[in-house]
Each structure stands twice: as C-alpha cells, then as structure tokens.
Amino acid sequence: MKTIIYVDGFNLYYRALKKTNFKWLNLMALCEASLPKDCEIIGINFYTARISGRIDPSSPKDQHIYLKALATIPGLSQHFGSFQVSDKLMYLTQPLVFSPKLKTQPLPTPKFVSVVKVEEKGSDVNLGVHLVRDALLRKMEHAVVITNDTDLCEPLRIVVEDAKLPLTLLSPVAKPAKGLEKLATFVRHLSPYLGVSQFPDPVITSTGEQLEKPKSW
Numbered sequence: 001m002k003t004i005i006y007v008d009g010f011n012l013y014y015r016a017l018k019k020t021n022f023k024w025l026n027l028m029a030l031c032e033a034s035l036p037k038d039c040e041i042i043g044i045n046f047y048t049a050r051i052s053g054r055i056d057p058s059s060p061k062d063q064h065i066y067l068k069a070l071a072t073i074p075g076l077s078q079h080f081g082s083f084q085v086s087d088k089l090m091y092l093t094q095p096l097v098f099s100p101k102l103k104t105q106p107l108p109t110p111k112f113v114s115v116v117k118v119e120e121k122g123s124d125v126n127l128g129v130h131l132v133r134d135a136l137l138r139k140m141e142h143a144v145v146i147t148n149d150t151d152l153c154e155p156l157r158i159v160v161e162d163a164k165l166p167l168t169l170l171s172p173v174a175k176p177a178k179g180l181e182k183l184a185t186f187v188r189h190l191s192p193y194l195g196v197s198q199f200p201d202p203v204i205t206s207t208g209e210q211l212e213k214p215k216s217w
Contacts (some may be wrong), residue, residue, distance in 0.1 A: 001142040001166075003039040005031050006131050008147035009048030010120050015148050016172035022194040023217040024066070028073045030197035031144065034170060034190050039142060044076040045130060047123040049083040062214040069203045069211050079130070081122025089114055128155035135163035144168045146190065148177050156183040 007027060017023050027044055035041075048067075051059050070076055089112045096105060127147070132155050134140055143159055145152065148171060159167050160183055169176060169184035174191070181187055202210040 001039055002042050002140050003035070003142045003144055004042060004134055004140040005044040005144045005146065005170075006127050007044065007046045008124065008127055008145070008149055008152070009046055010123060011147045011149050012172050016191060016194065020194065021217070022198060024069070024199050024201065024213045025194065026073070026197050026199045027070065027076065030190060030193055031170070033193040033197055034188055035144065035168065039144075042075065042140065044073065045079060045127070046070060046076060047079045047081065047127045049081040049120050049123060051083050058214070058216065062216065065211055065214060068205065068209075069199055072203055072205055079123070079126050081120060081126060083120055124149055124151050128152055131155050132158050132163075135159040135165050140165070142166050142168070144170050145184075146170045146172060148173050148180065150177045150179045153179045153183060156180060160185060 005027070013023075017025065027046065028041065031039075031041055031044065051063055067078060070078065091112055092110060094109070094111065096109060124147075127145075128151075131143060131145065131152075135143060135158070143165060145156065145167065147169075156167060156169075159165050166185040167183075168186040168188060169180050171180075171187060171189050172191070174189065176187060199213070201213045204210055
C-alpha cells in the first residue's frame with residue numbers, strides 16, 4: 001500500500017521522547033520498523049515549530065541540528081507552525097499548593113501570578129488539512145498518523161469514513177486517546193522501536209556536513 005506518514009512533532013516529543021535517550025530519532029527507520037511490510041512509504045510529513053530559547057538557551061540549536069538531520073531523509077517534508085512565548089497573569093488555586101509542600105502558607109496569599117506561557121500554534125491544523133486533502137485527492141492508499149492529540153479526531157474521521165481509506169494510528173503513548181483509537185482502522189505503538197530507529201552519530205549530509213547528536217540528548 002502506498003503510505004504517507006503524518007507526524008505531530010511536538011506531540012511525539014513530549015509524549016514519547018522527552019525523558020528518554022532516543023531523541024536522535026530517524027523517522028523513516030521508525031516507520032519501516034513499526035509498520036507492516038506491505039506499506040510502501042512514499043512520503044513523511046513532519047509538523048513542528050521553531051522553538052524559543054527563553055527557557056532553555058540550547059534548545060533552538062539542538063532542534064536546528066535535528067531538523068537538518070531529518071532533511072537527509074528522502075521524501076520527508078517539514079511544515080512549520082509558530083511557537084509563542086509570553087508572560088501571562090494566571091489565577092492560582094486556593095488554597096495554594098506547593099511542591100515541595102510548605103508547612104505554612106505565605107501571607108498575604110496571592111490570587112494571581114505572572115507565568116511564562118508556551119504555546120505552539122498551527123501544527124495540528126496544518127497536519128489535519130494536509131491529511132484530509134491528500135486522502136480526498138487519493139494521493140495515497142493508506143495514511144499513518146503519529147499523535148495523541150484529540151484535536152485531530154475530525155480529520156481522522158473524514159479520512160476513514162468519507163474518503164474510505166485505511167488509517168493507522170501510530171501511538172506515542174501506551175494508552176492512546178479513546179477518540180483517536182475508536183476512529184483509526186489500525187492502532188500500533190512506536191515505543192518498542194525507538195531504540196533501533198536512531199540516526200547514526202554523526203549524520204553526514206549530501207554536502208558532506210557532519211551533524212553530531214546534541215550532547216544533552
């Protein structure tokens with residue numbers, strides 16, 4: 001089956017990779033290892049946003065290196081939303097809850113506090129639109145979506161019920177969201193294949209550039 005992969009980059013990172021040593025992930029190797037052998041992968045679409053260094057100054061550089069490594073995969077396209085970091089006044093639970101716990105509450109007890117709010121915009125919309133477009137135009141015979149974001153339930157439903165195409169949910173979590181699991185034709189899990197699907201270190205680009213895995217990874 002001619003198969004296109006749609007990867008929710010932030011969902012994949014936070015659900016399956018952040019607390020592991022498997023961040024140097026080769027998406028083509030992962031999909032080839034985790035999907036049935038009759039899947040002919042004709043494209044991988046990776047949806048993400050360029051992150052800010054406000055919280056972790058090394059993160060943008062690390063991400064840039066990884067995106068360049070992904071660009072060496074034939075047939076992989078990168079699609080960018082926006083990454084927003086702002087200061088927001090947020091209402092606090094009352095009474096306040098602290099970690100680690102405090103024996104006494106500070107006085108006076110505040111009701112609002114300024115926090116750094118991080119938001120990623122556009123990636124799930126781009127993924128959903130591209131998935132539906134490709135299904136209705138019959139650009140593939142089978143779709144694979146890597147996410148656990150229930151905002152994508154409606155695009156999955158359109159592909160399966162309206163376009164009448166099989167769709168595999170390649171889940172980044174042990175227990176996928178029920179809404180996604182119910183809509184998908186097949187459900188598979190990627191976690192067993194993370195360790196065997198890493199890029200070499202370094203990755204050599206077509207121009208001979210050597211991309212070394214970030215030391216913190």
